[in-house]
Amino acid sequence: WSSRDFPWTKKLEANNKKVFGNHSFRPNQREIINATMSGHDVFVLMPTGGGKSLTYQLPALICPGITLVISPLVSLIQDQIMHLLQANIPATFLSGNMEWTEQQEILRELNSDYCKYKLLYVTPEKVAKSDVLLRQLESLNARELLARIVIDEAHCVSQWGHDFRPDYQGLGILKQKFPNTPVLALTATATASVKEDVVQALGLVNCIIFRQSFNRPNLWFSVIPKTKKCLDDIDKFIKENHFDECGIIYCLSRMDCEKVAERLQECGHKAAFYHGSIDPAQRAFVQKQWSKDEINIICATVAFGMGINKPDVRFVIHHSLPKSIEGYHQECGRAGRDGQRSSCVLYYSYSDFIRVKHMISQGVAEQSPFTPGHNRFNVANSGRVLETNTENLLRMVSYCENDVDCRRLLQLVHFGEKFDSAHCKKTCDNCSKIKSFIEKDVTDTAKKLVELVKLTGQQFSSSHILEVFRGSLNQFVKKHRHETLSLHGAGKHLAKSEASRILRHLVIEDFLMEEVKKSDVYGSVSSVLKVNQSKAHNLIIGRQNVVLRFPSAI
Ligand code: ADP
Ligand code: ZN
Numbered sequence: 001w002s003s004r005d006f007p008w009t010k011k012l013e014a015n016n017k018k019v020f021g022n023h024s025f026r027p028n029q030r031e032i033i034n035a036t037m038s039g040h041d042v043f044v045l046m047p048t049g050g051g052k053s054l055t056y057q058l059p060a061l062i063c064p065g066i067t068l069v070i071s072p073l074v075s076l077i078q079d080q081i082m083h084l085l086q087a088n089i090p091a092t093f094l095s096g097n098m099e100w101t102e103q104q105e106i107l108r109e110l111n112s113d114y115c116k117y118k119l120l121y122v123t124p125e126k127v128a129k130s131d132v133l134l135r136q137l138e139s140l141n142a143r144e145l146l147a148r149i150v151i152d153e154a155h156c157v158s159q160w161g162h163d164f165r166p167d168y169q170g171l172g173i174l175k176q177k178f179p180n181t182p183v184l185a186l187t188a189t190a191t192a193s194v195k196e197d198v199v200q201a202l203g204l205v206n207c208i209i210f211r212q213s214f215n216r217p218n219l220w221f222s223v224i225p226k227t228k229k230c231l232d233d234i235d236k237f238i239k240e241n242h243f244d245e246c247g248i249i250y251c252l253s254r255m256d257c258e259k260v261a262e263r264l265q266e267c268g269h270k271a272a273f274y275h276g277s278i279d280p281a282q283r284a285f286v287q288k289q290w291s292k293d294e295i296n297i298i299c300a301t302v303a304f305g306m307g308i309n310k311p312d313v314r315f316v317i318h319h320s321l322p323k324s325i326e327g328y329h330q331e332c333g334r335a336g337r338d339g340q341r342s343s344c345v346l347y348y349s350y351s352d353f354i355r356v357k358h359m360i361s362q363g364v365a366e367q368s369p370f371t372p373g374h375n376r377f378n379v380a381n382s383g384r385v386l387e388t389n390t391e392n393l394l395r396m397v398s399y400c401e402n403d404v405d406c407r408r409l410l411q412l413v414h415f416g417e418k419f420d421s422a423h424c425k426k427t428c429d430n431c432s433k434i435k436s437f438i439e440k441d442v443t444d445t446a447k448k449l450v451e452l453v454k455l456t457g458q459q460f461s462s463s464h465i466l467e468v469f470r471g472s473l474n475q476f477v478k479k480h481r482h483e484t485l486s487l488h489g490a491g492k493h494l495a496k497s498e499a500s501r502i503l504r505h506l507v508i509e510d511f512l513m514e515e516v517k518k519s520d521v522y523g524s525v526s527s528v529l530k531v532n533q534s535k536a537h538n539l540i541i542g543r544q545n546v547v548l549r550f551p552s553a554i
Helices: 009-018 029-037 054-062 074-086 100-111 124-129 131-142 172-177 192-202 230-241 254-266 280-291 325-332 350-362 383-401 407-414 443-455 462-469 475-479 496-508 533-540
Strands: 042-045 066-070 091-094 119-122 146-151 183-187 208-211 219-225 246-250 271-274 297-300 313-318 342-348 437-441 512-516 527-531 547-551
Touching (some): 009 054, 029 042, 042 192, 054 066, 054 146, 054 183, 074 119, 091 100, 100 131, 119 124, 131 172, 219 407, 230 254, 230 313, 230 342, 313 325, 325 407, 342 383, 383 407, 383 496, 443 496, 443 527, 443 533, 462 475, 462 496, 496 512
Parallel strands (some): 042 183, 042 208, 066 119, 066 146, 091 119, 219 342, 246 297, 313 342
Antiparallel strands (some): 437 547
């Protein structure tokens, strides 16, 4: 597909320079354009900042007819259209919020034989709910004016992904109605299972897949234990490494955003907060200040991000645990789009895990923004989706708890990509620690912990189990007469951190399950450990061992 002998090659190169001001193509751009212009269905996996827009905007410009672009977010669409109009490319969009007369005018133009538009953007709801739009597309198609259908952020189709949107699933209708129109599906995030879902749901035929490495060599990754001093740490980190530079701090709850922003302001930073419940005018104001560098730091929920095109974001800090590795990768991807060195720091605490898990199970975790009313993961309570979300979260936990393997490798494995950690060149915390490790068989301890959870009736928290295990005689232990248990103090010889790491490992590996007891979404949440019988059985009868890697003492 990299050939320069296609009939359109000259025109392509000329317009890339003249209209878009680019001197060359970035990796895969030429190939993708050639494949879609040859009439194939194409699936593109390209990291954020890779240059996906050009792969449909340039063909739209040089092909006869109109390119339909489905994009999840009105603000993203507006941003794109602004850029297109600046480059003198006629583009428009249809949305439900528009005045009826305005919609009518656009439809009239689409019906004209000399229609000026090259690109028509719509949100997925529009496709699902508007017969008017479908009829319009049929009419364009009948007149051979429907050049191409582009599905941006295509991972939203998949329930396995982190941004599932029900309206995306209805997009399969487009291929049914217009089987001869090439579809171009684009995403910056997809695992193998997501990719399959997308291809299937959209009904792509013999689709050609382009994917490139998701490694971002200019991003430096680290995970830092989150303590009570976390905000001091963040302040210090920014002052020492990124003074007066731009960054995003992702927070779990809306309240956290406000608290973190306030604290950073007190420390002298130009910080603001951004989340789903601030009103649109305020939101637009913050975005504008941010793009004009009047604000350096945005403390945001994941509602902030998609469509953020600022090239010089120098750091992305996660004040709490992200919900999945995919989400984390994408959020970090907003740093360093200009290719300059940037930092991605994650503050991790186990109690945040409990908190996020609870939010997910209640369906109150804030998702990426899209249109108002859609920023809640309202299907999160249902079985399969809840299970997937919890599993995604557990993977994120094991990423954080891993203080041995290369962070890049751990992320890329998740995207089905092989990575040689030698190429990390010590740009992650784990690679830069020069230390050696030993493997330890902790099966015996693991068994005892599982037994202890059973003995205490599967109704206590992990911290209580650890207290009993390490022989504490605190009031709570005594109240429940747990000092009389045979396993009281069985883990006396272990360091607290070691015992707790083993216990967490048992949860991550599904030997034990953590159930949230009290429901206070924004406050403290307690949880109890339960035994996962089927998995734990293998451990107890000696059919399975538990091995952990520990840094060797030097
Ligand atoms: P994505 O959608 O993959 O995140 P964009 O399409 O927004 O990425 O492109 C990211 C940035 O790269 C934009 O500022 C765009 O102008 C720029 N860009 C895209 N293609 C090229 C190219 N061939 N040469 C130079 N800059 C490019
Ligand atoms: Zn590394």
